[in-house]
Amino acid sequence: MSGMGEFELIAALQRHLDPAADGLGIGDDAAAWAPTPGSLVVATTDMLVEGIHFRLDWTSPRDLGWKALAVNLSDLAAMGAAPGRALVSVALLPGQAALVEAMYEGIGELARLTGTRVVGGDTVRTSGPLVVNVALVGEADPGRLLRRDGAAPGDILMLTGRVGASAAGLALLLEGDPQRLARPEAGPLLAAHHRPVPMLAAGRKLAELGVRCAIDVSDGVASEAWHLARAGGVAITLDVGLLPLEPAAVAILGEVVARRLAVSGGEDYQLLFTAPEARAAEIAAALPEDARPTIVGRVTGPHPGGRVELIEDGRVVEPVQAGYAAF
Amino acid sequence: MSGMGEFELIAALQRHLDPAADGLGIGDDAAAWAPTPGSLVVATTDMLVEGIHFRLDWTSPRDLGWKALAVNLSDLAAMGAAPGRALVSVALLPGQAALVEAMYEGIGELARLTGTRVVGGDTVRTSGPLVVNVALVGEADPGRLLRRDGAAPGDILMLTGRVGASAAGLALLLEGDPQRLARPEAGPLLAAHHRPVPMLAAGRKLAELGVRCAIDVSDGVASEAWHLARAGGVAITLDVGLLPLEPAAVAILGEVVARRLAVSGGEDYQLLFTAPEARAAEIAAALPEDARPTIVGRVTGPHPGGRVELIEDGRVVEPVQAGYAAF
Numbered sequence: 001m002s003g004m005g006e007f008e009l010i011a012a013l014q015r016h017l018d019p020a021a022d023g024l025g026i027g028d029d030a031a032a033w034a035p036t037p038g039s040l041v042v043a044t045t046d047m048l049v050e051g052i053h054f055r056l057d058w059t060s061p062r063d064l065g066w067k068a069l070a071v072n073l074s075d076l077a078a079m080g081a082a083p084g085r086a087l088v089s090v091a092l093l094p095g096q097a098a099l100v101e102a103m104y105e106g107i108g109e110l111a112r113l114t115g116t117r118v119v120g121g122d123t124v125r126t127s128g129p130l131v132v133n134v135a136l137v138g139e140a141d142p143g144r145l146l147r148r149d150g151a152a153p154g155d156i157l158m159l160t161g162r163v164g165a166s167a168a169g170l171a172l173l174l175e176g177d178p179q180r181l182a183r184p185e186a187g188p189l190l191a192a193h194h195r196p197v198p199m200l201a202a203g204r205k206l207a208e209l210g211v212r213c214a215i216d217v218s219d220g221v222a223s224e225a226w227h228l229a230r231a232g233g234v235a236i237t238l239d240v241g242l243l244p245l246e247p248a249a250v251a252i253l254g255e256v257v258a259r260r261l262a263v264s265g266g267e268d269y270q271l272l273f274t275a276p277e278a279r280a281a282e283i284a285a286a287l288p289e290d291a292r293p294t295i296v297g298r299v300t301g302p303h304p305g306g307r308v309e310l311i312e313d314g315r316v317v318e319p320v321q322a323g324y325a326a327f
Numbered sequence: 328m329s330g331m332g333e334f335e336l337i338a339a340l341q342r343h344l345d346p347a348a349d350g351l352g353i354g355d356d357a358a359a360w361a362p363t364p365g366s367l368v369v370a371t372t373d374m375l376v377e378g379i380h381f382r383l384d385w386t387s388p389r390d391l392g393w394k395a396l397a398v399n400l401s402d403l404a405a406m407g408a409a410p411g412r413a414l415v416s417v418a419l420l421p422g423q424a425a426l427v428e429a430m431y432e433g434i435g436e437l438a439r440l441t442g443t444r445v446v447g448g449d450t451v452r453t454s455g456p457l458v459v460n461v462a463l464v465g466e467a468d469p470g471r472l473l474r475r476d477g478a479a480p481g482d483i484l485m486l487t488g489r490v491g492a493s494a495a496g497l498a499l500l501l502e503g504d505p506q507r508l509a510r511p512e513a514g515p516l517l518a519a520h521h522r523p524v525p526m527l528a529a530g531r532k533l534a535e536l537g538v539r540c541a542i543d544v545s546d547g548v549a550s551e552a553w554h555l556a557r558a559g560g561v562a563i564t565l566d567v568g569l570l571p572l573e574p575a576a577v578a579i580l581g582e583v584v585a586r587r588l589a590v591s592g593g594e595d596y597q598l599l600f601t602a603p604e605a606r607a608a609e610i611a612a613a614l615p616e617d618a619r620p621t622i623v624g625r626v627t628g629p630h631p632g633g634r635v636e637l638i639e640d641g642r643v644v645e646p647v648q649a650g651y652a653a654f
Binding site: 031035038039044045046048051052053088089090117119120124127128129131133135 | 358370373378379444452455
């Protein structure tokens with residue numbers, strides 16, 4: 001963006017937000033507030049724009065619907081919250097009604113799998129790219145909310161599932177090599193890109209277990225670790241060699257590229273969280289099979305403003321900054 | 328829209344909605360559900376697209392922000408609900424950051440006046456028109472929700488405030504005559520168009536008084552009466568001669584045009600509601616000054632599928648259908 005970068009814009013907009021005494025505001029993956037004592041409402045919204053967040057020649061309308069809901073569900077998962085009711089707004093061109101209906105089918109598919117109810121929305125015309133906005137309202141157990149600012153010195157850093165698969169799928173689409181796209185290993189990578197599975201059960205289990213700090217991996221593990229470090233005022237080391245890679249990504253793209261995408265590719269929608277080291281085994285055993293966690297780093301101490309160091313083979317490779325994207 | 332009209336599209340999309348046993352679904356101005364016994368959450372969303380719903384050469388960014396929140400607050404008013412928390416999503420072009428910040432200021436202005444808290448949102452890029460989506464979550468008193476389907480035969484039809492002012496303001500903008508735009512009477516008409524005031528206090532008072540049926544006037548009184556008739560399975564007569572006109576609209580556009588805009592102009596955001604005739608005086612006395620109601624018609628009997636007749640000088644002028652727009 002010209003004149004004002006994205007981070008400056010978000011900072012400017014935050015001045016207009018009004019997190020209440022009972023609310024968490026924009027700093028977290030979702031906003032949370034207590035309408036009545038003993039209850040906690042969690043709400044989030046994400047807007048997807050054709051040509052920016054998706055391409056209709058790469059993404060089927062059904063997959064687009066799935067993903068539009070999935071990215072919001074992932075925000076709730078990162079708070080340890082349960083869905084939920086969704087409101088879906090769509091701006092479409094004349095002639096796109098059938099496409100939008102197929103998109104709704106994809107939303108409905110994931111909604112049924114996750115217990116989400118699509119209760120309303122808005123459908124309007126546009127003269128430009130297709131825009132889909134999902135607003136999602138869920139509930140969490142008061143006192144058991146996962147937050148970005150809960151990392152404590154001495155905690156270990158853990159990650160559910162594997163990372164880099166979605167970015168590997170996107171890399172194959174960008175490359176457009178039909179031979180590589182036709183390889184059987186491309187299947188799970190494209191599926192990870194088109195139909196990410198939000199870690200709802202894992203998020204709720206982490207909250208139940210008393211874990212206090214988590215974020216979902218939308219922008220890449222290194223970038224999310226930086227958000228946790230900044231919110232918690234701590235220094236974090238992230239061991240690149242420990243990141244759990246997707247075997248299909250290694251098979252098609254090689255280990256070096258697969259690892260780079262695991263660090264900073266994004267759109268994994270796994271959960272990155274911190275916990276006391278003594279509880280790692282217990283937490284690992286309690287999480288669902290598809291969310292089996294890996295220890296990927298450590299909170300080394302307090303650090304006002306936050307700090308993240310990438311470690312490889314025991315050496316500091318690179319410090320991570322806001323908006324970190326390249327390896 | 329080609330191929331599929333707007334109403335068919337909405338009908339198609341409704342099949343994918345999942346109003347729960349405790350919910351009202353898409354048929355009303357907002358969705359409502361009870362997360363815990365004794366509480367009722369009401370949620371709504373509206374998307375505004377540049378070039379379709381607003382023009383940046385006519386609307387200041389601050390006014391755009393005000394209106395984007397106002398149209399959602401009006402949906403809550405029509406349910407008798409109170410705000411609320413808002414999530415604001417914006418798709419903007421590079422270079423529009425300052426514009427979007429001014430828009431947030433307008434949102435903040437109305438938010439403070441109405442006790443709404445803007446707790447989060449999403450800010451993304453686009454290659455096309457500016458898009459603003461507001462999702463709003465509020466609360467209502469269980470058992471005291473205003474609904475579209477509550478009209479009963481014998482009820483009178485009442486309307487808060489005056490209608491046609493916003494459409495008159497838009498007519499002046501469309502006409503673009505600098506002399507008419509400079510007349511002092513243009514001021515309140517342009518203000519009605521740019522800064523509609525949601526009837527929140529009136530909606531809550533109606534709910535408190537036990538009124539059961541209301542809708543906000545977004546598409547024009549005749550069209551909204553038709554929604555009430557269809558939802559309630561009743562026949563409604565709307566007396567065009569009784570509609571409370573804005574004196575400034577009469578002064579600039581003449582009474583014939585002002586009355587036509589009052590019937591079908593839209594964007595008034597007044598509340599159209601039904602009540603037993605015996606309670607009209609009590610209700611009128613209880614409503615706030617700016618929402619002083621007028622009797623504008625009557626529910627004449629049951630009518631499966633709904634029916635609305637426009638009456639003028641005691642004669643039926645015209646039946647009203649779905650999507651009714653012209654006088």
